[in-house]
Amino acid sequence: MALGEESRPRLQPFVRLQFDARRESWVLQAPERVLLLDESGKTILERCSGSVTVAEIVEGLAAEYDAPREVIAEDVMAVLGLLAERDLLLLDEESQP
């Protein structure tokens, strides 16, 4: 399943997001995988509930941070693309209303 603006992403159930005081960074953990996340990466992932689309996440963030939609969209797709590639995301397109 390809990642697109209509995907409704959520983290795989075995993925854990936590703050690591030692590295002063958010870390995402999965079997044999550790990824460091900055604040914006974490903000994006927190919104991946499986019920909202990528487009809705982008619009929400653009409004909240008063930033151009294209810039936010690029950031969001970069983070989600990286996770999807590593099999850490579920993309439930078919659950669309």
Add this chain to the structure above:
Amino acid sequence: MTAPESAPKSAPKSALGPPIGLLAELTHRCPLQCPYCSNPQELVRRGEELDTAAWIEVFRQARALGVLQLHLSGGEPGARSDLPALVGAARQLGLYSNLITAGVLLDEAALAALAARGLDHVQLSLQAAGAQTADSIGGFREGHARKLAFAAWVRAQGLPLTINVVLHRRNLDDLPALIDLALRLDAHRLELAHSQYYGWALRNRAALLPSRAQVERATALVERARRDLKDRLPIDYVTPDYYARRPKRCMDGWARRVIVVTPRGRALPCHAAETIPDLDFPNVRDSSLESIWRESEAFNRYRGTDWMREPCRSCEFRERDLGGCRCQAFALTGEAARADPVCDLSPDHAALQALAAEAAAADGPPYRYRRFA
């Protein structure tokens, strides 16, 4: 945004970062007898094992030092009756826990107890795709059937499952069936790792080493399966060393990412490091993990590139592969500071190739099983 932890953006090459993984070898006891077991030939007895409180203290210090992932290994970690307590402590400390198991000692209730304590992931080893071959390799009757039942319990608990298979002459032609089996068991990942020749595997090398042609067939098959199954079953393939031209960056570098603690508390930079005889490994009973990681001679000896001799010292690839595996260099040449003979720039490479050809052509003596339940 994200960055893989292995690539710190601005840190200078020499800066010592925190370790990511702790491999806790809780016990050497195991009902199986795999002839390629990575445990040392001299196994630690039960009475010498660290107790529950000592292990939890190791976990605590590891987390404080920056460790994120805890691999509960052995031997068979299920032989420890305090496993639920250890898993629970790991979870409370914020460690991501991975149970590396042979799957024959824990029953459904025991697994449920671990899941309830917060276990994150299970890695189950299989010896082959069919029961007969599998049980003869593992030296344990009914082992394979128990493993299949165990895999189903893991998935029923909602835990992610990695299937791990050590590859060698006897099971390499089994690959298509092994991949099918991993799919049927609903595994999240399949790890296919060619045997590495130290410890028990070195002793059994003439019975384990596949031929070059067999390896090439297998590698082509794995590459095809990886493409075909990209979205269903990610496959990690650990390539065989003896037929390679360049060595692997072993453990991602000596004492760079992982700390191993043996059942009796010795801290190692890699699980085979005890095969190098002149290293004095510190014990967690006597020193803090922090001082072991930063200051111990054993951890610093082969860290980075300063220890290198020629041809590695002036080689353009030295940061990339860090000269390969120290344990392999020692096993094959008797000197841990030589270039890994897997490298075709090493003066020992031709001898390794001759040795591999000879071992692979031999009929294969019977296994010398690792017996230690």
